[in-house]
Amino acid sequence: MRVLVVDDSKTMRNIVKGVLATVGATAIEEASDGQDALSRVDAFKPDIILLDWNMPVMDGITFVKTYRVKNKTTPIIMVTTEAEKSRVMEAILAGVNNYAVKPFTPESLSKIIETTIAKAAAKKAA
Amino acid sequence: MAANPEISVRFAADASQATLVASPRLDAALLKLDALLVQVQAAGVLIDNEVARKVSGFAAAYGSGLTEHSEVIARSVPSVPGEDGRVEWQKEFDPRAEQAAANAERTDHYQGRHYLQVKTGDMVGMAHGPTHGTDGRDVRGGVLKALQGKPVPIAFKPTLVLDSTGRIIVQVDGVLVLKDNELSVAQSLNVPGSVDFSTGNIDFPGSVIIAGGVGSGFKITAAGDIHVGGLIEVAELHCGGDVIARGGMAGNGRGTIKKARNVQIVYLDKVAAELSGDLIVEREIADCRLIVGGDVRCPNGTVFGGNVAVTGSIVVKAIGSEAYTPTAITLGDLPLLQGPRLEASKMLQQIKATLARFAEQARLIKLNPRPSAAEKETLTEISYEASQQNQELARWAAKLSEIEATILAQRKLDVHVAKMIHPGVTFHIGEFSVEFKDAAKGPIWICWDEQRQLMYRTGSEAARPLADIARVKRVVQPVRGTGGSAIAAAA
Numbered sequence: 001m002r003v004l005v006v007d008d009s010k011t012m013r014n015i016v017k018g019v020l021a022t023v024g025a026t027a028i029e030e031a032s033d034g035q036d037a038l039s040r041v042d043a044f045k046p047d048i049i050l051l052d053w054n055m056p057v058m059d060g061i062t063f064v065k066t067y068r069v070k071n072k073t074t075p076i077i078m079v080t081t082e083a084e085k086s087r088v089m090e091a092i093l094a095g096v097n098n099y100a101v102k103p104f105t106p107e108s109l110s111k112i113i114e115t116t117i118a119k120a121a122a123k124k125a126a
Numbered sequence: 127m128a129a130n131p132e133i134s135v136r137f138a139a140d141a142s143q144a145t146l147v148a149s150p151r152l153d154a155a156l157l158k159l160d161a162l163l164v165q166v167q168a169a170g171v172l173i174d175n176e177v178a179r180k181v182s183g184f185a186a187a188y189g190s191g192l193t194e195h196s197e198v199i200a201r202s203v204p205s206v207p208g209e210d211g212r213v214e215w216q217k218e219f220d221p222r223a224e225q226a227a228a229n230a231e232r233t234d235h236y237q238g239r240h241y242l243q244v245k246t247g248d249m250v251g252m253a254h255g256p257t258h259g260t261d262g263r264d265v266r267g268g269v270l271k272a273l274q275g276k277p278v279p280i281a282f283k284p285t286l287v288l289d290s291t292g293r294i295i296v297q298v299d300g301v302l303v304l305k306d307n308e309l310s311v312a313q314s315l316n317v318p319g320s321v322d323f324s325t326g327n328i329d330f331p332g333s334v335i336i337a338g339g340v341g342s343g344f345k346i347t348a349a350g351d352i353h354v355g356g357l358i359e360v361a362e363l364h365c366g367g368d369v370i371a372r373g374g375m376a377g378n379g380r381g382t383i384k385k386a387r388n389v390q391i392v393y394l395d396k397v398a399a400e401l402s403g404d405l406i407v408e409r410e411i412a413d414c415r416l417i418v419g420g421d422v423r424c425p426n427g428t429v430f431g432g433n434v435a436v437t438g439s440i441v442v443k444a445i446g447s448e449a450y451t452p453t454a455i456t457l458g459d460l461p462l463l464q465g466p467r468l469e470a471s472k473m474l475q476q477i478k479a480t481l482a483r484f485a486e487q488a489r490l491i492k493l494n495p496r497p498s499a500a501e502k503e504t505l506t507e508i509s510y511e512a513s514q515q516n517q518e519l520a521r522w523a524a525k526l527s528e529i530e531a532t533i534l535a536q537r538k539l540d541v542h543v544a545k546m547i548h549p550g551v552t553f554h555i556g557e558f559s560v561e562f563k564d565a566a567k568g569p570i571w572i573c574w575d576e577q578r579q580l581m582y583r584t585g586s587e588a589a590r591p592l593a594d595i596a597r598v599k600r601v602v603q604p605v606r607g608t609g610g611s612a613i614a615a616a617a
Contacts, residue, residue, distance in 0.1 A: 012503060015510040054499065081499035103505030106513040 001117070002027045004046035006037040006063065007079070008055040016050055016079065019106045023113050034058030038066060046074060048117060050100075053080035053091070061094055068095035075120040077112060079104070130156055135169035136196075141264035144171045144200040146184050150191050157185045171200050172267035200265040208259030208275035213294070213309075218242075219250035221304035242302040243330070244311055250302060253278050253292045283310035299331045320356060321346060339373060352386075369401075374409070388420070393427070404438070413451075425544065429453060439540035446548030446562070456554040458539045463529055470526035477519045484512045539580075541572040553596075555580060561597045 003025045007013045013030050020028055029044045031037035035058040037049070049067075053060040064076060075097040082088075083101045091099060098116040100109050132149040133156065146166060148157065155161075162181050167173050180199040188195050215222070221242055244250060256275030263269055282288055285298050286309060296302070300311040313332045317325055320338030327345045328334055334348040339356030340363075346352055351367035358375040365386040375381055377397035383389060388403035395412045399405075404420035411424060413431035421438035422429075428444040435456035446453045488508050491501045539555055545568045553560040553572070558580060571583045572592060580592040592598055 009503065011507060015507060018510060018514070081502040102499075102502040103509055105509045 001025050002029070002045065002047045004029050004031060004037060004040065004044060004049045006031045006034065006049065006055070006060065007052040008032050009052070012052065012079075015106075016109070019109045019113070020050075022106070023110050034060060034063030034066070037063055041067065041071070048113070048120070049074060049076045050079050050113070051076055051096075053078060053082045053087075061091060064091065064094040064096055073120070073124070075116045077116055079109070130161075130165060132156065133162070133165055135166055135171060135199075137170075137265065140202075141266050141268065142202040143198050144169070144265040145196050146181065146199045147194065147196040148184075148188055148191070150193050150195075152188070152191055157188055159185055166199065170266045172263070172265060176200075202264040202270065203262045205262035205270040205272035206260040207273040208257040210276040211254060211256040211278035213251045213253050213278060213280055215251040216249060219244065219248065219302060221302055221309070241315060241325075241328075243300075244296045244302045245299050245331075246296055248296040249293050250286070250296060251294045253280075253282075253288055253294055255292070279307055280304070281308045283308060285311035285313075301330070314350070315348075321361070333367065368403070377414075396432075429455070430548075438538060439542070441542045441544075443544045444546045444548065444568075445543055446546075446551040448548060450548065450550035453548075453551045454554065455541075455551065457541065458555055463533055467526065467529045467533070470522050470529060473522045474519065474526060477515050477522065481512060481515050481519070484508050484515070488512075539572065539574050541570075543568045543570045543572075545569075554601075557600055559599045559601045560592060561599075562595070563597060564595070566595045 001024055003020050005013050005016050005020070005028060007016065017025075017028055017030075027044075029040055029046065031040055033055040034051075037051070038058070041049075051060045051063060058066075060078060060080065064078075067074075067076075072095070076095065077098045077100055078091045078096045079100045079102065080087075081102045082091075088099055097120070098112055100112045104112075132152050134147050136145045136147055137143075144166075146162070159178075159182050162185060163173060163178060166177065166181055171177060177200045180197065184195070184197045184199060187197065219242055256277055258274050259272030261269050261272045282294065285296070285300070287295050287297060289295060294309070296311055298311050298313055300313040301315050303310050303312045315328065315330045315332065315334045317328070317334065317336040317338070319325075320341060321328060321336055321344045322341040325344075327347075329345075329347040331349045333350030333352070334346060335353045336346075337355045340346060340354060340358045340361040342359040342361065345362040345364070347364040349366040352363055352365045352369045354369070354371040354373065357373040358371060358377075358381065360376070360378045360381045362381070363369055363383045363386070365383065367386070368388040369383055369386050369391065371389075371391040373391075374393035374395065375383070375391060375397050376395045379396045381397045383397065383399035383401065386399070386401040386403075388406070389399065389401050390406040391408070393409040393412070394407060394414050394416070395410075396414065398415040400417045402419035405411075405416065405418045405422045405424075407422075407424040407427055409424075409427040411422075411427065411429040411432075411434065414434065415432055416422075416434045416436075418434070418436045418438070422434065422436050422440045422442065424440075424442045426443055428447070429440075429442050430445070430447040430453050431451045433454040433456070437458070440455070440457070445455065488505060491497055491505055491508075494501065497505070541553075543566075547562050547566040547568070547570065549562055549564055551562045560580065566582075567584070569585060573581055573583075573589075575581045575589060580598055581589040582592045582595060583589045
């Protein structure tokens with residue numbers, strides 16, 4: 001599984017990478033903001049994207065909107081402190097597949113990742 | 127043209143030179159170069175430019191010819207013998223080199239090394255094969271055969287290989303030995319005499335066999351066994367295998383044996399030793415500090431003075447002395463596992479302290495009913511770090527549990543004393559201290575009974591409480607689940 005981790009905090013990227021190691025990620029690419037992520041997606045071709053909301057240069061929601069124009073299928077999990085219902089709805093409408101609210105535990109995030117991958121696989125099979 | 131008898135060619139017996147001789151008062155026509163060359167060639171001399179030049183010079187030098195004239199006109203070209211095969215040693219691996227010279231400037235003569243340690247893959251030198259030499263020729267043109275060089279005067283044993291370019295490559299770790307023109311790598315180091323200033327300290331990746339003894343101040347480190355034929359003085363022995371000594375060890379309080387497996391020796395006197403296996407001593411163990419992972423077998427000797435910790439059983443003739451020498455025997459413990467056990471316990475404590483700190487940090491953040499984004503991120507970090515620490519906690523807990531299980535499985539109390547336990551002897555057995563104030567005559571066997579009471583037996587008599595013949599005190603409460611290892615824990 002190829003995973004793109006997008007977060008401006010290196011610490012948070014490391015934490016997410018630590019969780020990904022337990023769910024069978026084979027290749028992990030890191031990006032520090034939405035713009036950086038857009039420049040990497042074509043070459044890296046991720047199977048899933050884990051994305052922070054609040055980032056400099058280009059935030060997560062802008063990335064989703066831009067990315068979904070050309071890619072409708074690659075699952076995106078928003079990993080963020082933005083827990084208000086309105087924000088969650090905005091993200092879902094923009095094309096986010098799942099949502100992990102900080103603070104999370106490694107176990108809860110790994111469960112969200114596994115659920116998202118399973119759903120994406122089922123959708124693809126259908 | 128017929129040969130002129132007035133002109134002749136004389137040859138040396140080995141045809142190494144030819145001399146042209148002309149009688150006096152010859153007709154000048156006879157001394158023409160062409161005529162002379164024909165005559166010389168007819169005599170059998172190989173004509174070349176040099177010979178032609180000499181013959182030409184002969185005619186000129188004849189002059190008025192009042193006397194007989196002779197001149198060497200040809201000399202043989204001697205053969206050049208081939209070079210003998212040889213080994214060009216790498217400087218640091220030349221076994222012929224006088225190591226003493228290299229060591230002469232050392233200030234620490236204990237560090238002098240008098241053997242060549244090699245490792246697999248080392249190139250110790252280059253073998254150059256013999257050359258054919260160059261053939262010569264005599265004055266008649268006959269070939270003077272050159273002597274071929276002799277082969278490399280060294281045979282290479284299978285512990286070294288000679289590659290296609292002549293490089294001599296070591297195949298096993300060991301010591302490079304050149305003996306009787308045979309080059310080999312010995313995997314055991316044989317010291318024909320004693321370890322002293324002639325050998326220096328020894329550090330060898332295999333076994334070391336010493337015909338003599340080991341002098342004071344020297345250190346022997348061997349990955350394999352150490353065999354010693356004589357007395358071991360105040361030395362340090364580090365050994366990955368067994369120590370087998372035909373003599374004793376007089377350590378004078380500073381002699382040590384470390385990391386050994388089994389030790390078999392005649393006696394130990396004021397030695398500190400740590401071994402994972404059995405200790406077999408022919409005579410006495412006097413005033414030593416010993417940690418023995420296996421059994422102690424000293425059936426004809428006495429253990430007196432010092433402190434001996436034994437995991438397994440003890441078979442000994444007597445313990446202590448008539449002079450009431452204080453002698454401490456720690457039994458049924460695994461001293462070699464106490465280090466890892468303490469480390470595991472310490473790690474568990476540290477991890478638990480870290481987790482408690484994380485919990486407190488998280489609690490303080492959660493006091494805020496509406497934590498900021500930064501605080502939420504911090505909580506995520508704490509949660510992740512705690513998760514990692516919990517994994518470490520589980521790992522160390524499993525390790526500690528494994529050590530405890532090993533201690534429980536291996537510890538035993540099995541002491542056989544054939545003759546006497548003298549006053550002044552103290553046994554530390556788990557959480558108990560057993561002091562002998564009076565002599566206890568043997569044969570005596572000390573063990574646990576089924577109710578885990580300390581018992582003793584003499585001969586075929588029924589077992590009795592050890593408290594009948596010694597003062598038994600519980601020094602610390604037993605640690606739950608770890609039985610009698612509380613002394614170490616208390617220490």
